[in-house]
Each structure stands twice: as structure tokens, then as C-alpha cells.
Amino acid sequence: MRTASALTGRATGRRRHGPRPGRVLLYLVLVVLAVAYVFPFLINIATSFKTESAATADPLGLLPQTFSTAAYAKLFGASDFPLWMRNSVVVTLVVTAGRVLFDSMAGYALARIPFRGRGVIYALLVAIMSVPGVVLLIPKFLVINQLSMYDSWSGLIVPLLCDAAGVFIMKGFFESIPTSVEEQARVDGAGTWRIFFSIVLPMSVPSLVTITILSFQGSWNELSHFIVASRSSGLVTLTKGVAQLSAGSLGQGNQYPLKLGAALIMTLPVAVLFFIFQRRIMDTTSGSVKE
CATH class of the missing domain: 1.10.3720.10 (MetI-like)
Known part of the structure; x- marks a missing residue:
């Protein structure tokens, strides 16, 4: 019974103190790496739906000010x-x-x-x-x-x-x-x-x-x-x-x-x-x- 109580107390102590700093740092590094890896692909998607002038003015923006499919129309039609x-x-x-x-x-x-x-x-x-x-x-x-x-x-x-x-x-x-x-x-x-x-x-x-x-x-x-x-x-x-x-x-x-x-x-x-x-x-x- 004492052993079970001690284990329960340790688990409760861990919950009170929260996750370990090393684990938090590891998660932060993984998130940063994931964002760095995915960000160029998101730019690819967003820029393909921009106008050429908007892409030139804001090449890294993820939200097109004017949604346009002109690029795809030119690809398949011209x-x-x-x-x-x-x-x-x-x-x-x-x-x-x-x-x-x-x-x-x-x-x-x-x-x-x-x-x-x-x-x-x-x-x-x-x-x-x-x-x-x-x-x-x-x-x-x-x-x-x-x-x-x-x-x-x-x-x-x-x-x-x-x-x-x-x-x-x-x-x-x-x-x-x-x-x-x-x-x-x-x-x-x-x-x-x-x-x-x-x-x-x-x-x-x-x-x-x-x-x-x-x-x-x-x-x-x-x-x-x-x-x-x-x-x-x-x-x-x-x-x-x-x-x-x-x-x-x-x-x-x-x-x-x-x-x-x-x-x-x-x-x-x-x-x-x-x-x-x-x-x-x-x-x-x-x-x-x-x-």
C-alpha cells in the first residue's frame, strides 16, 4: 500500500510541476523545424493564387489579397x-x-x-x-x-x-x-x-x-x-x-x-x-x- 501511495504521490508531483524543461525544449525545436520545412510549401500554394503584381510586392505572404487563378489558366490555356x-x-x-x-x-x-x-x-x-x-x-x-x-x-x-x-x-x-x-x-x-x-x-x-x-x-x-x-x-x-x-x-x-x-x-x-x-x-x- 505504501508503494502504491508513493507512486501516486510521485505522479501527482509530476503533474503539479508540469512537463520537464528538456521535453518542452525538444518540442519547441521540433515545432520550429516543422514550420521551417512546411513554410516554403505554404508559400508555394499561396503565391500560385496571387496576381503577379501582388506576388512581387509580397512574395512571402500566406494570404493573397486578391485571389486569382490566372496562373493556372495560363498554364493550361497558353x-x-x-x-x-x-x-x-x-x-x-x-x-x-x-x-x-x-x-x-x-x-x-x-x-x-x-x-x-x-x-x-x-x-x-x-x-x-x-x-x-x-x-x-x-x-x-x-x-x-x-x-x-x-x-x-x-x-x-x-x-x-x-x-x-x-x-x-x-x-x-x-x-x-x-x-x-x-x-x-x-x-x-x-x-x-x-x-x-x-x-x-x-x-x-x-x-x-x-x-x-x-x-x-x-x-x-x-x-x-x-x-x-x-x-x-x-x-x-x-x-x-x-x-x-x-x-x-x-x-x-x-x-x-x-x-x-x-x-x-x-x-x-x-x-x-x-x-x-x-x-x-x-x-x-x-x-x-x-x-
Whole structure:
């Protein structure tokens, strides 16, 4: 009874004295960091609905004095923005589907199928992940041009259909699946392809969702590859087109509402996709089986 009373007294004492100063300081730091992180995005939204003169006079204001959709009307009515969006949607969907398939297949081969040189291939895969993408731009252009893929849909899509990071993630997840599951399937007469598509992939939902989001985000926001892979106006994607807008391709003035409106539209698909599937990303253990 004394022990319970002492604990109750301590808890009451803590409530009387309030939260600890260290915890309050931690919360304040977190709030400041959150505001600093979110504030530019709020400016993006607010400025896209301002007039150009209001954006110039008060670029950091979060409340437009005059609500205007002129920037969006100009984007969709007096520019190639719809074409850029269509191109980005096509490239992103094809690349995302390709990466999910090929990264999964490559990851499973490295994790489960024994073959000569598997260790060397994995070492090269890790080495590629450490190389900055900008270093590979010129070799990538030379290969695309040599294969007659320059300035074509194949040049935009094919080089992005597989990536080292995705293979690395999938290999790690496949190695966490007990081999007894596959051995039992082989006893029942299942082959490698059936085991992969009917057993292993359904157990890999968390990693597949992660690869899907990373692939979607990576291909949607890709810029450097599109610069070296195409030049015609009919193959311009959103990132390349918005970069042209930043250079003032649609007229004079700072064009803050126009540029930030385009940036906002670019941001929304990735943000929506992440918020929908964020729980699947965090749940990295669902689908696994313990031996």
C-alpha cells in the first residue's frame, strides 16, 4: 500500500510541476523545424493564387489579397503544360511498372538463385549506387545515341526501367523470407517462376509498395536523364518544361504565380501517393513468415 501511495504521490508531483524543461525544449525545436520545412510549401500554394503584381510586392505572404487563378489558366490555356503532363504520366507509369517487375526479378535472382558471378554482380550493384548520377550522363547519352534511341520514347523510358537501389531493396527483403516456404512449394511441384509470382511476390507487398513509390517519385521528378535523352518539344516532360518556365519562357516579369503553380501541380501526385501508402511503407514486416 505504501508503494502504491508513493507512486501516486510521485505522479501527482509530476503533474503539479508540469512537463520537464528538456521535453518542452525538444518540442519547441521540433515545432520550429516543422514550420521551417512546411513554410516554403505554404508559400508555394499561396503565391500560385496571387496576381503577379501582388506576388512581387509580397512574395512571402500566406494570404493573397486578391485571389486569382490566372496562373493556372495560363498554364493550361497558353502553354504546352498539358503536353508536358501527358508525357510525364506516360513515362512515369511505364517506368514504375517496369521497375517493380525487373527490380523484383533481379532481386530474387540475387537472393535465391545460385549462379556463377552472383557475388561480383552484387558488388557492382552496390558500387553503382555510390556513383553520382551526373557522372553517368555523358556515357548514358553516348549509349542512347549509339543505339538510335535518342529523341524517342524508348530513349526516355528504357534506361530507367531498372535501378540499383530497387534491386538492393528487393534482394534484402527476399532474403528475409524463410527458405522453407519455397522448399515446401518445390516439394509440391512448383517451379521457379510459379514460386516467384504466386508465393514470393504476394509476401513482398511492403517492399513492392516501397519500390512503387520510390520509382514513381524518381521517374516523375527525373530531369537530367530527360535533358540528355531528348530535344524535341513533343517529348518534353514536366520537369524539363518547368525548368524552361523558370528561365522565363512564357513572357517577361518574374512570373512567380505561374512558376509556383506549375511546381504545385508537379508536387501533388507524389504527395498524394505517399500519404495513401505511408502505412504500407512503415509496415516492413507484414507478409513475412517466421521459421
